[in-house]
Amino acid sequence: MIYGDKNTGILVQGATGRQGEFHIGLMNAYAKQVGGRGVVAGVTPGKGGQQVHGVPVYNTVKEAMKHHDIGASVIFVPAGAAADAIMEEANAGITTIVCITEHMPVQDTMKAIAYARMEGASVIGPNCPGLLSPGEVKMGIMPAGLFMRGNVGVISRSGTLTYEVVDELTRAGIGQSTVIGIGGDPVIGQTFADVLERFGKDPETKAVVLVGEVGGNLEEEGAKSTNLPIVSYIAGVSAPPDKRMGHAGAIVEGGEGDAKSKIARLKKHGVPVASRVSEIPEMVRELFRGTC
Amino acid sequence: MKLREYEAKNVLKAAGIPIPAGFLIRSADELTPHLTGLGDAFVLKAQVDVGGRGKAGGILMADKATGTKVAAELFAKEIKGLPVKEILAEQKLDIRHEYYLSITVDRSSKQPLILFTEAGGVEIEITAREHPELIKKVVANPLMKDLPPFMIRELIGTAPKEIGPVINRLYKIFIEKDALLAEINPLVTTPNGVFAADAKIIVDDNALGRQGITVNRGLSEREREAEKHGFSYVELDGAIGVIGNGAGLTMATLDLIEFYGGNAANFLDVGGGAEADRVEKAVRLVASVPAVKVIVVNLLGGITKCDEVAKGIIAAGISQKVIVRLAGTNEAEGRRLLSEKGYEMLETMDLVVKKAVEVTA
Incomplete structure (x- = not known):
């Protein structure tokens, strides 16, 4: 497993909000199904003493840490409060911080990530769906029904596109070790390279599907950093330059980060790149035929 | 959002970075009182929200004698299709x-x-x-x-x-x-x-909010309208309208249209929670573009209620064909509602896109 397993106690910030409450319910339903600990504490300043789906809510992260063994957190607070939430958790000693919140100003993200790094915490996101290790743990908002346990890791900058890929894999009988959405913003905490490093040490993961999109060059950096067999898909081949395609980070700027040159660089590095999502399962099978 | 040159320079000036003496004018006549402050030769720069304005004729040299005439010429121009409403008249620097x-x-x-x-x-x-x-x-x-x-x-x-x-x-x-x-x-x-x-x-x-900017000039009118509803919208120039949930999936849908030889008219990500009224608004917005002949709706998510989405599509009641791919809860009910009204619902995104490309071919 990477980032957490059945035994990971999860804290949710923004526990009493609509999103927080809804997803505590779903995360704990999944935990119950797989026999995991799930969400053990919530935090909303000023709402300490309340309960959400039976989960106790505290005013501060430090208070929650006093009463529970917590290994990871999931953040559902509004954009303006997200940097503060990340820093509070890093300061309290949480080492894996998943930030679901979207529309965070980039300056806030850079500061929060710089601070978290100093405190030794890893930030996943922001603007991400979190992660799910089938049969072990769900931290975030991924629809658990699509997943199947297996040996393929999936890393993606997207949400629903990740589910599409997982759906294709599961239908083809290819299970997943961990599926992680690293976020659609220009600045994100854990990059492809960071996650690939963890997959490299994870005995459950034999191959990785890397789902990227236009903007930046984190996909290429990631592919170069690992020895794991990879299949890739890059969204945005038809994206026009200088237009943000939904994600704040999905933009071709100054002629850089376009899908075609990204795909060319990945292929040059020996990474097979699918031109349609529906081609991915067959390419993963090819990969296993070649290496196993 | 990109600031205009004079706005950016005002930010610099307030922070103590020296900028050339200059004045913003909104008509050629407004130049006259500033002529003495600009020196003999000066530069007139169109303040338009496009890049590469120099090569497009948006920057002209002028002097005391010709200034008003040159400014009038620049105001009469269009720079990459945009009218010139503001000109920055600026001192010419003795550059080393x-x-x-x-x-x-x-x-x-x-x-x-x-x-x-x-x-x-x-x-x-x-x-x-x-x-x-x-x-x-x-x-x-x-x-x-x-x-x-x-x-x-x-x-x-x-x-x-x-x-x-x-x-x-x-x-x-x-x-x-x-x-x-x-x-x-x-x-x-x-x-x-x-x-x-x-x-x-x-x-x-x-x-933008915390910077006190209320209108995002980087977006077109339809893009701003979409933003009000919480949609991400980008205008393109094809005939196939696209509505998806999630930026990545919507982008992948556009790519698939290109893969099968078609052209997308837009990118529209309805965001999370595709309820009936949001879907209805999205369908109406995309259908309002005259070039759109057919609309592909591609929604996937564990918590998307397909019957809700179907109701939204039906309520929009648009004249163009709508081809739908839905995966989520209540799929059977959604399919029944749509087929009753003659809408097509197909299993995969490959199938809906192929169909849409056939319709527009």
Whole structure:
């Protein structure tokens, strides 16, 4: 497993909000199904003493840490409060911080990530769906029904596109070790390279599907950093330059980060790149035929 | 959102970075009272929201005698299809040397990246390709309010020391104004000191509110309308309308249209929670583009209620064909509702896209 397993106690910030409450319910339903600990504490300043789906809510992260063994957190607070939430958790000693919140100003993200790094915490996101290790743990908002346990890791900058890929894999009988959405913003905490490093040490993961999109060059950096067999898909081949395609980070700027040159660089590095999502399962099978 | 040149220069000026004497005019007549303050020769620069305005004829030289006439000419022009409503009339500088200075968000290091080169006056992309060794780079920890002097020394090298304070002031602007880009190109030395001859600031769209910016000029009218409903929308020029949930899935749908030889009319991400009224609004918005002949709806998600989506599509009651791919809860009910009204619902995104391309071929 990477980032957490059945035994990971999860804290949710923004526990009493609509999103927080809804997803505590779903995360704990999944935990119950797989026999995991799930969400053990919530935090909303000023709402300490309340309960959400039976989960106790505290005013501060430090208070929650006093009463529970917590290994990871999931953040559902509004954009303006997200940097503060990340820093509070890093300061309290949480080492894996998943930030679901979207529309965070980039300056806030850079500061929060710089601070978290100093405190030794890893930030996943922001603007991400979190992660799910089938049969072990769900931290975030991924629809658990699509997943199947297996040996393929999936890393993606997207949400629903990740589910599409997982759906294709599961239908083809290819299970997943961990599926992680690293976020659609220009600045994100854990990059492809960071996650690939963890997959490299994870005995459950034999191959990785890397789902990227236009903007930046984190996909290429990631592919170069690992020895794991990879299949890739890059969204945005038809994206026009200088237009943000939904994600704040999905933009071709100054002629850089376009899908075609990204795909060319990945292929040059020996990474097979699918031109349609529906081609991915067959390419993963090819990969296993070649290496196993 | 990109600030106009005069707005960016006002930000610089407020932060203590010298800018050329200049005046903003909204008609040629408004130039007259400023003629004495501009010197004999000056520059007229159209303030339009497009790049490459110099090559498109948006920057003209003028002098006391011809100023009003040249300004009138510029006001009568269209720069890349945009009317000229504002002109910055600016003193012509006695330039000794041109430098390039910029601060951007570096995705790899997750920190501000500061670039400086003494080889100014050339396009930075060309210098980066042909003489990368001439570009000095530092990344700064974004928790620092000021750049430490050693970083500034590393950047400046043998360039005049008076550039140092400009670099630190631009860094503070970058942090405080929620910039994604702060650029001075060229930064020039003159007998009267250092000046920012041009300035470019792009403000983070996610921070416009706290920067006091109420209207995002970077978006078209339809894109702003879409934003009000919480949609991400980008206009394209094909005949196949696209509605998806999630940016990645919607992009992948557009790519698939291209793969099968079709052309998408737009990108529309309805975002999370595709309830009936949101779907109805999205369908109406896409259908209102005259070129749209068919609409592909591609929604996937464990918690998307297919019957809700179907109701939204039916309520929109548009004249164009709608082809739907839905995966979520209540799929059977959604399919029944749609087929009753003659809408097609297919199993996979490959199938809906192929069908849409056939319809428009």
